[in-house]
Amino acid sequence: MCLGAMFVCIPIGVLADAIGRKWTTLLTVIPFSIGWLAITFAQNTAMVLVGRFLTGMAGGSFCIVAPLYTSETAQTEIRGTLGAFFQLFITIGILYAQVLGFIFGVKLFCFACLAVPIAFGICYIFQPETPVYLMKKRNKEGTESAFKRLRGKDYDPSGEINSIRAELDRQEALKGEFWPQLKTPQGKKSSLICFMLMFYQQLSGINAVMFYSGAIFVDAGSTINPAYCTIIIGVVQVFATVFATWGVEKLGRKILLMLSDGAMAFSTFLMGIYFLLKEKKMVSDETITGLGWLPLLSLVIFIIAFSFGMGPIPWLASAELFPPAIMARMSSCAGMFNWFLAFLVTIGYAPVSNMAGAFTTFFIFTLVSASGVLFVLFVMPETKGKTFQEIQDELGH
Template sequence: MPDQIEAKKFPQYLAAICICIGAMGTGTVIAWTSNISDKLENGDLNGVKLNLSLAGSMMCLGAMFICIPIGLMADKIGRKYTVLSTIIPFTLGWLLITCTQHEAMLLAGRFFTGMGGGAFVIVGPLYTSEIAQNEIRGTLGTFTQLFITLGILYSNLFGWITPITVFCILCAAVPIIFALLFMFQPESPPYLIKKNKKDKAIAAFARLRGKDYDPASEITEAEMHAAKEEQLKGQFKEQLKSKPGWKSSLICFMLMFYQQLSGINAVMFYSGAIFKEAASSVKPELCVCIVGVVQVFATMFSSWSVENLGRKILLMISAGVMAFSTLMMGVYFLLKEQKMVSQDTVESMGWLPLLALILFIIAFSLGMGPIPWLSSSEIFPPAIMARMSSYAGMFNWFLAFLVTIGYEPLSKALGAFTTFFIFTIVSTSAVFFVLFVMPETKGKSFQEIQEELAK
């Protein structure tokens, strides 16, 4: 019987996997610079030289720009067609990058690919959370982060072993493959009910749950949510001021703050440069690929554990280990930059940056990577979910922009060890925030989560 039940959930897993192939596109955009930093600075891409800080920050600006429009589109034309529309900025962006003849073209390409990636991390988890049954919602919710890590590994590997133009073409292929696969998946049933398309919602449930499944209870719950959302329409400010409204907003925005100020995008954008600066005894390009492999496996474990161990414990373990990892990196760079030990000693410690960043990536992938995005799609009250999820996403990418553009000049001005110590303080404080403020949402319905927040 359990095997039969799991088999009936297969269409939900398939739909989540199809949409998350698009999330691979986000991963390729994030990690595009990680293993080609020297090539970009040397002008190997059509003779155009590019500053790494600008490359990273333009991507974040594009992602930040799309957050609010994509939320409006998701409510207007549906979750399915909104995510399919992201192929437009993805394709345009990679075309500009691949054919670039000027730095402005390259930066515009980064902006457009950032738009595609930023849209995905908003609507992808929203679609997945709406098609999933409660008991697997957390697992499917982590699929977005899992496929982002696969995209990062994809970039790490092909950025190393292929010519830069071929690499860009391979990145452009990912969103096209996604669109071809995902166009055959159903629309989100709760969205269809919200739009008074009950017959189509029943058909979508049959696709996602099996023909023998009775969706009556889920339809009733979705209708209640839709009716309540309609009733509260125009009361955004009032609902935001309610206890569930402001608590869910505080939790989501703080999780986004902790995710980005932990230093993850500095690690992703500058991983090759960090290993090179650390004078690691392992080849920097190989270090980047090793980190990518580790990230994939750690996120796979997170997909299993999020419904077994719960969100809170994973977040606390994640933040704690990340703090320890950046502390190790900070100590290493302090010894190296301040010449507190001999050069021979520094060289003998070349393994430390690799170990520290592997631990950091494992910890991030377990909790701080997937759970903030999952939380934004499951704890906001229905009346404010669409807008606040978009605002939270915009806030996340704004912080990513600050970290990306600020890491290099801050490291040069104050030393790399200072930036890593800042990351350590942020991650340490995250442990206490999650412990005392965040509720556990494992296995709970949307209604149960709202009742928990109202206490």
């Protein structure tokens, strides 16, 4: 799945610039549907792998184009909130799959998953193209029509149109659509920030923590069915991400990211201490049993912290910071980097833990998250309440 998502990121950025954000998003319904059908009627392992690869392609594509569509259609005042809704619905989707996976058999579960992209396609086809894309294509009538669809028929879009046009004209003055603008201060700084946020998101240890979640519940002395445990985690993620939809505009991106990274560093440090004591037998078994609540508390803190900051905001940042002319392709590159790191962490976590101990990997995650606080504090600009032009002006200084 990670490989499918990784390989499709670059082509999807080019496609989004060629045919638009709307139609690129709609095209993801095809691999989603074929992938779930392949898994549903799989006769062997190869068909399951093909299905996973195709759904990974669709999911990776969606992670690029959905935040892009949101950022280019939302008003400045609510852009962050709507951007955080992307991660919110990911967590709702995860919970949906966890609950139905517990209730249904394999085939019925796959059909329930197949129904989601089909229903999405039917609803989404009636949505307009983004005004920014239409402006890039110099479709003035289409731009005004899109704004009125999005803001209301009595809305005067002239202010937003002038702001977008000014930024596009400034970029067109560079006489290039990609490399010249990537070499500008705005292009360089936005690339550094977005790629590093993807790095901090994946190297925070989210996949490792989720991998260990079942064992953590057992260590805590829980007698709850493991399936219920995963559902509990899913519910916690949803409610924590709901907070992000509020906080991203009230508190700002930087505050949420620093709080998120700081809390994740604290929680993985506690997990590292627990597994160090356990694996090195530094205390008695009775003491370890008595400390069973510690990894459970750390898990809850980590999931909440990730969900309100490091989960949603890196994807939002990619759709806010890049200059409009290179946004689609550079968001795709950042997305590919994210999925590549997810793949490395997924396949590398167990071997490293077996060789050096789980405590070592959790201490590494602690250092990564702690350094993320400093990076956000000193390098990342606050984008709350700012237009695309204001963001680019700040990046250029």
